[in-house]
Amino acid sequence: MSDTQAHTESHADEPHAVPLWLLVGVFGLLLVLTVVTVGAWMVDLGSLNIPVAIGIAVVKASFVALYFMHLRWDSPFNGAVLIFAMVFVALFISFSLIDTSQYQGNVKEAGPPPAEIEGLEKLAE
Amino acid sequence: MTTTHTPPPTTPDALPATEHAPHNYLNETRGIWSWMTTLDHKRIGVMYLFGVVGAFFLGGVMALLLRTELISEGPGVAKTIGDAIGEGWEDTYNQMFTLHGALMVFLFIIPAIPAAMGNFVLPVMLGAKDVAFPRLNLFSFYLWCIGAFLFIVAILYGGLDTGWTFYTPYSIDESHSVFKGMIPATFGAFILGFSSILTGMNFIASIHMLRPKAMGWFKMPLFLWALYATAIIQILATPVLAITLLLLIAERAGDIGIFDPSKGGDPILYQHFFWFYSHPAVYIMILPAMGVVSEVISAFSRKHIFGYHFIAMSSLAIALLGFLVWGHHMFTSGQSVTLNAIFSFITFFIAVPSAIKIFNWLATMFRGSISLKTPMFYAMSFIWVFSIGGLTGIPLAAIVTDIHLHDTYFVVAHFHYVMVGGTVFAFLAGLHYWWPKMFGRMASEKLSMWSWLLIFVGFNLTFFFQFIMGSHGMPRRYADWGVKLRELGFDEGQIELFSFCHKISTVGSYVMFVGFLLLAYTLAKSLLAGKPAPRNPWGANSLEWHCSSPPPHENFATQPEPNDPYNFTGWKYDSDIDGFAACDPKPLEH
Ligand SMILES: [Cu+2]
Numbered sequence: 001m002s003d004t005q006a007h008t009e010s011h012a013d014e015p016h017a018v019p020l021w022l023l024v025g026v027f028g029l030l031l032v033l034t035v036v037t038v039g040a041w042m043v044d045l046g047s048l049n050i051p052v053a054i055g056i057a058v059v060k061a062s063f064v065a066l067y068f069m070h071l072r073w074d075s076p077f078n079g080a081v082l083i084f085a086m087v088f089v090a091l092f093i094s095f096s097l098i099d100t101s102q103y104q105g106n107v108k109e110a111g112p113p114p115a116e117i118e119g120l121e122k123l124a125e
Numbered sequence: 126m127t128t129t130h131t132p133p134p135t136t137p138d139a140l141p142a143t144e145h146a147p148h149n150y151l152n153e154t155r156g157i158w159s160w161m162t163t164l165d166h167k168r169i170g171v172m173y174l175f176g177v178v179g180a181f182f183l184g185g186v187m188a189l190l191l192r193t194e195l196i197s198e199g200p201g202v203a204k205t206i207g208d209a210i211g212e213g214w215e216d217t218y219n220q221m222f223t224l225h226g227a228l229m230v231f232l233f234i235i236p237a238i239p240a241a242m243g244n245f246v247l248p249v250m251l252g253a254k255d256v257a258f259p260r261l262n263l264f265s266f267y268l269w270c271i272g273a274f275l276f277i278v279a280i281l282y283g284g285l286d287t288g289w290t291f292y293t294p295y296s297i298d299e300s301h302s303v304f305k306g307m308i309p310a311t312f313g314a315f316i317l318g319f320s321s322i323l324t325g326m327n328f329i330a331s332i333h334m335l336r337p338k339a340m341g342w343f344k345m346p347l348f349l350w351a352l353y354a355t356a357i358i359q360i361l362a363t364p365v366l367a368i369t370l371l372l373l374i375a376e377r378a379g380d381i382g383i384f385d386p387s388k389g390g391d392p393i394l395y396q397h398f399f400w401f402y403s404h405p406a407v408y409i410m411i412l413p414a415m416g417v418v419s420e421v422i423s424a425f426s427r428k429h430i431f432g433y434h435f436i437a438m439s440s441l442a443i444a445l446l447g448f449l450v451w452g453h454h455m456f457t458s459g460q461s462v463t464l465n466a467i468f469s470f471i472t473f474f475i476a477v478p479s480a481i482k483i484f485n486w487l488a489t490m491f492r493g494s495i496s497l498k499t500p501m502f503y504a505m506s507f508i509w510v511f512s513i514g515g516l517t518g519i520p521l522a523a524i525v526t527d528i529h530l531h532d533t534y535f536v537v538a539h540f541h542y543v544m545v546g547g548t549v550f551a552f553l554a555g556l557h558y559w560w561p562k563m564f565g566r567m568a569s570e571k572l573s574m575w576s577w578l579l580i581f582v583g584f585n586l587t588f589f590f591q592f593i594m595g596s597h598g599m600p601r602r603y604a605d606w607g608v609k610l611r612e613l614g615f616d617e618g619q620i621e622l623f624s625f626c627h628k629i630s631t632v633g634s635y636v637m638f639v640g641f642l643l644l645a646y647t648l649a650k651s652l653l654a655g656k657p658a659p660r661n662p663w664g665a666n667s668l669e670w671h672c673s674s675p676p677p678h679e680n681f682a683t684q685p686e687p688n689d690p691y692n693f694t695g696w697k698y699d700s701d702i703d704g705f706a707a708c709d710p711k712p713l714e715h
Contacts (some may be wrong), residue, residue: 088448091448091449092365095397095452096394096398099393099452102462
């Protein structure tokens, strides 16, 4: 955050023009990556299945943010804000998942299986 | 609309210090319509001020009813009300504390300082004419009104009694009678969240874009740093509240199993969602308060603020660390042991930036030339009560002691020391500090001082005795507490202690109430017959004291030269105007 950054952006009013070939190129790349996603789904990588799928998705999302959303030419501060927001989402989801996965075992051990509860509900009706 | 006006002929700096600008934002245009459609941040701030004070009054009435019910064992005032509305008295009691909490948190504490005072002061402190997005600002105010309206609908439509946290499974259980208000209330909180997000966005954009070139980040008044840090939290955390409440409404209305275990949901997940917003929200409440205190302490010590950079950065540190501690509200919920340990550990860290602020304020006062005016009394009370509130948070952050103190009056006392002792005292400090600027009238110092004394003593009487009760095991949220205590195996001697503490606590709340009535009388009197305020009654130096009281519609005719907001050497006390006057034509450079 530089002191003068907010005031020196002379081009702030005029939108940055992205050359058409670049937009088409990124679009093509996204299509290719979509094919890769489908391909990765067809190959069983075991425990790597989810990380690979998420990895491809992150790459695709980054291209969208950088080129279609112009973050590449924008003030780096806006990029930092985006990454920061993503970190917070990741933090929230991962902490909540740590929790759920830890006590889920206990719940399964102690409580009746879901099928039985559904049965009870039907009885009550 | 007010945008077509021409600026007043004289620049504010050319005016004599006491004379009111011929035009100010209050008399610029007249009529209720000119207020309802105004884009002037000052008018929007004033409308927020009246709104949040109204909510505070309603929430306060609920609090008084609660304390009156608890003064003795067995049914009391809750029975009278319950009979009138056809509810059992315990259910009525539950509704009262739910409404007290929800009104105070969502309608008062969260918007009080940022939306009311921040709106008024932020652009003036920047030397700007308005916030970055004036229309969005008015829109946020109307969102607040819609949220408030939905809360009233919730009350009239049958109330709710889940506590202000809307915890599942209680909030998705339709089987009990007091429930119908659930959806309007959560939807109201949802809308209020948007009001809060938009205000935060507006403040961030204003601070980035409207700051004069000469005002670097570290030349801003600390109140702006506090509002900036608050706005970050508002933008990052409040959407999660919105998601949570939408999920809750979906669960209720659409019968989807998100939180309901019988449909494969997870009730603890609700608490994760809720506290991921609501712990950071504690800092939405307290950071602006700390900003006010930084301004007031320095101005009334007539001394440059000590440790400016540390205070500014600790606001950011609090904003960020505040996101990593939400699980400390869930130690006894069955949350995983690993997470309990992590959350407890990080919670201890958050004491560091808060303590940095406290010590810097004390260092500012040290060897200052302290002038004991009402805002300073409130700011010093803030340090006292907030320290108690903060320090009693430590046994609640440590897992071993929290197991015992959880859901007792110790918790109730702790968070009231933080919210009332913190936010409300700072709100009152700011209210007295900026009152002359807002309305151009001085309030009676003598009456204000008395109301401060009553509020301060009443507050401590009310809540200090709750620490004693809580540490002896008095559980919170029971209407019929005598019966509950005997059920828990307390002997008569202990019950006598609790009985005594409850009585003192209730009497304390009445003392506080009298204090607030006196405060309202004092301020109303000053509006009608107060002495006209000089431009700078306190000798402070941030830019709002450079324009007239009350400020003209556009604040400044020409953009003022920013200066060190904590260098007071340019102002000398002038007994003729009972305020401060600039010592030489160019006092503001240093
Ligand atoms: Cu918390």
